[in-house]
Amino acid sequence: MYGLVRALAATALILAATAAQAQISDDVVKIGVLSDMTGPSSTPTGQGSVTAAQMAIDDFGGSVLGKPIQLIVGDHQIKPDIGTAIARRWYDTEQVDLIVDVPVSAVGLAVQTVASEKKKLLIVTATGTADFHGKFCSPYTMQWVFDTHALAVGTAQEVVKRGGDAWYFLTDDIAFGHALERDAAAVIKREGGKVLGSARPPFGTTDMSSFVLQAQASRAKIIGIAGGPPNNVNEIKTGGEFGLFQGGQQMAALLALITDIDALGLQSAQGLLLTTAFYWDMDEQTRAWSKRFFAKMQRMPTMWQAGVYSAVTHYLNSVKAVGTDNPGKVASKMRDIPIHDFFGHGGKLRADGLMVHDLWLAEVKSPEESKYPWDYYKILTKIPGDQAFGPQDPACTIVN
Numbered sequence: 001m002y003g004l005v006r007a008l009a010a011t012a013l014i015l016a017a018t019a020a021q022a023q024i025s026d027d028v029v030k031i032g033v034l035s036d037m038t039g040p041s042s043t044p045t046g047q048g049s050v051t052a053a054q055m056a057i058d059d060f061g062g063s064v065l066g067k068p069i070q071l072i073v074g075d076h077q078i079k080p081d082i083g084t085a086i087a088r089r090w091y092d093t094e095q096v097d098l099i100v101d102v103p104v105s106a107v108g109l110a111v112q113t114v115a116s117e118k119k120k121l122l123i124v125t126a127t128g129t130a131d132f133h134g135k136f137c138s139p140y141t142m143q144w145v146f147d148t149h150a151l152a153v154g155t156a157q158e159v160v161k162r163g164g165d166a167w168y169f170l171t172d173d174i175a176f177g178h179a180l181e182r183d184a185a186a187v188i189k190r191e192g193g194k195v196l197g198s199a200r201p202p203f204g205t206t207d208m209s210s211f212v213l214q215a216q217a218s219r220a221k222i223i224g225i226a227g228g229p230p231n232n233v234n235e236i237k238t239g240g241e242f243g244l245f246q247g248g249q250q251m252a253a254l255l256a257l258i259t260d261i262d263a264l265g266l267q268s269a270q271g272l273l274l275t276t277a278f279y280w281d282m283d284e285q286t287r288a289w290s291k292r293f294f295a296k297m298q299r300m301p302t303m304w305q306a307g308v309y310s311a312v313t314h315y316l317n318s319v320k321a322v323g324t325d326n327p328g329k330v331a332s333k334m335r336d337i338p339i340h341d342f343f344g345h346g347g348k349l350r351a352d353g354l355m356v357h358d359l360w361l362a363e364v365k366s367p368e369e370s371k372y373p374w375d376y377y378k379i380l381t382k383i384p385g386d387q388a389f390g391p392q393d394p395a396c397t398i399v400n
Contacts, residue, residue, distance in 0.1 A: 051293065108127030150390075166220045168197050209238060272363070280374065283342075
């Protein structure tokens with residue numbers, strides 16, 4: 001009798017496991033990294049994002065609920081039409097369960113439209129527009145690392161508190177740059193500071209001389225860089241060449257990545273203020289993972305690449321917890337489970353799809369202060385996630 005009971009129990013366990021496995025569509029969990037593989041965003045995303053995603057899959061054991069996890073890669077070339085075409089093919093014919101990364105806001109928003117239409121999952125780690133979780137929010141799409149509001153609050157508010165109350169902006173003449181300037185200017189004025197003006201170089205400008213001279217002539221205490229690579233690198237480099245720091249002015253980057261600092265060198269970037277969601281040398285956990293990443297890529301990870309690892313890991317944990325790769329059920333579970341890893345540190349995915357976590361205000365070290373390779377940042381203060389990201393946008397209808 002005891003043997004029969006044991007046999008029945010074993011059979012029940014096998015049936016339960018089989019039922020769980022049967023809920024994995026096409027007998028595989030497929031993740032697509034959609035990135036810029038060769039263009040100006042390829043260093044902070046690109047192959048490094050692919051590597052981070054693969055590390056997450058490998059660390060998870062390569063399978064979930066008894067089914068293999070497969071990774072595929074696409075290059076959107078910073079073109080929304082190419083990004084949407086790849087996303088449609090992946091969702092419709094290649095049965096991709098999750099798309100991650102997607103640098104550049106225009107491409108991220110375009111792919112979000114497809115994901116929402118197809119009711120498939122998308123996690124952007126390198127798209128900053130707050131509209132992603134605002135008026136364009138979706139139950140199936142998530143923003144993991146940053147948004148323009150968080151960067152503006154993180155840098156502008158903390159810098160004004162430290163006496164940097166007169167600003168002049170160098171703003172990328174694209175929607176992302178305009179959003180950064182708008183959000184930062186609102187924070188500066190709210191904190192009692194003032195904005196003396198702005199210059200708006202086109203995206204991809206190589207000669208920043210005239211724009212930096214305008215900023216220098218403004219005599220603003222802080223030159224705010226409202227944009228990302230490649231403009232931010234050119235602006236910081238030109239500012240160093242023109243002696244902005246020696247003249248008593250300071251640059252504050254609303255978006256700068258550790259790969260930007262590495263490309264510039266500490267001699268040019270020293271003294272730059274920036275906000276980051278991740279720094280490789282924060283603690284034992286960040287150092288351990290980043291050294292593994294470095295062994296594969298020969299450079300330290302950006303916050304975007306670390307965010308890919310975190311997002312993929314949280315997705316896989318949620319698939320395992322809910323027992324299926326059904327997009328709606330997984331998305332719901334992802335919002336229920338806190339994010340506990342070297343990146344998120346107790347982060348929480350809100351109903352509007354924004355992952356709220358702490359940010360850090362950092363200052364780039366001088367060459368004399370740096371003691372070893374990639375020792376680039378002095379962490380000045382922690383910015384609590386609720387303070388940095390702010391409340392949910394009422395324009396997001398899924399939370400009303």
